[in-house]
Amino acid sequence: MKERIFSVVYMFFLTLVFTSVVSLVKHVNAEKIRLNEEVKLQAVVLDALGIKVRSGPLRNEAVTALFGERVRRSEGEGRAIYTGYDETGEEIVGYAFPAAGPGFWGPIQAMVGVDAGVTEVVGVSFPRHSETPGLGARMTEPQFRDQFRGLPLRKSGGDAVYFRLVAPGSADRPGELDAITGATMTSKAIERFLNRELDSFVAAAPRSRTGRE
Amino acid sequence: MNSIDPGTLFFAAIFTNNILLTNFLGLCPYIAISRDLRAASGLGVAVVFVMSCTAVLNHLIYYHVLLPYGLEHFRFIVFIIVIASFVQLVEMTVERYFPALYVVLGIFLPLITVNCAILGASLFMVIREYTVVQAAVYGAGSGIGWMMAISLVGAIREKLEKSGNLPRGLEGPAITLLITGMLSLAFIAFSGMIQIQ
């Protein structure tokens, strides 16, 4: 009986010690982790807006600096909107907004950049997803993402969507882009939520069409 | 939040995202036990049960206890304690009601605790933000997928070993790995089916 009590007390005490150490480490690093998340978001926004960041050491600082100079964050329709300005800070070069939707294996987070007149897509990136590596995860590759550059935000001929993802190599009509090889479900998921998000953004931003706030 | 219907998720967990053949989890006991088909299937059933139940349990604990109190970084410890306790429970039950099975499984029952696949299923469940129903289905599907993989390789190995004549150095782990590789390759073919990714 005495041994049992000792076991329980020992275990309890040990757990206390270790969880305290772990919590301490977490606390010490919490700020850095938060900072990382922030810089990542900024980098993703800049990428979607087509604003190039100088790579190499001190990239994080460059990202934050550039973001501070050229991007303004605002809220609209319950979502964050990042307005990108040119070097002078006067003219709007485009807007970036976060889009999210269910993927096949988990939620996919995207950042979409459109031009100032909201007439075409400037870029799209997928900072977060849980799709299968080698299949759905290839959405992050330039080969797939670059297809969206210059995609007109126009629905051609009675279509209800801005773009469709079709079997790679068979895209022939405007608005048809190559899906990801072997990743039918992920491609369908992306098609669905990205079109929906583009719809809602375009509909809610009539003032942006003139390129002025 | 995602909208995969449980049926598709179930089949995907077995075929296209097989926790062993695609995610490399659960290999240890696999290599050791896959030579005995009967023990392998027995272990497989236990794994299915443990995986489904712990996925659900861990889901509830994560979303109702850990997250609300900002303790997510302790999920590793908590999940594994849940799994260990649950396996203990299963072990006691099997010993009491299915003594023959208990003798066959021997040491492997407590080894389920360190079966990376079980912890892995819970961790994936968190990353992919499944609902409770999805967690249950994913756990069950993954368990069945694991069992399938282990049985397939076990069967092939049994045959290979009976026919003898493996080149030197190939017997045991090496051939198991190569067979698994081919099986993994074969399972990729399932990704072409339209209702499964």
Added chain:
Amino acid sequence: MPAPPPNREIIRNGFWAENPIFRHTLGICSTLAVTNVVANTLVMDAGLIFTMALSSLTVSLLRGVTPTRIRMMVQMLVIASYVIIVDIMIRAHLPDISEALGPYVGLIITNCIVMGRCEAFARSNPPLPSFVDGLATALGFSSVLLVIALVRETLGFGSVLGFRVMPAGFTPWTIMIMAPGAFFVLGLLVWAVRARFPQVFAAPGKR
């Protein structure tokens, strides 16, 4: 309690004769997944070495007081704590790699080798030899993973650590990036080593 073997022997053992992959083929579960990119593998290796060395050390330090009944739970607690620390550090200082590693860092906890060494060696040996044992085993283990990663990234991406190493006309072998590639490379490696040194890694017998 018998005296522990000299440190030099421990190192040699951990690296070669008792190399977890060649000898027992244990511990590959979770770690194989990250071997398609060398950078990720190096980070995973660092995490493994840190965890194994310190876990063995800690378990050894506690071996005098730990009741035998609960020793496995204690080992698990120790290992899990170190793994969480590793996870936090990677997320803070190497965020991109952290995302690529996904749940696999956490899975070091269930890695049979980590607990295996604690159980087989650390709980009945003094701290310094235990530390060396954990370190050597982890190093042996990591080297194999590194070799696999070098093959997989070179053939699958044409690069190593992000630097292109294959000639421009090279078509990457995508299979190497995916699961089967890992199994094949490891399988061939194990075969080669066991065929070349059969006496060191005795035939598996009835494992």
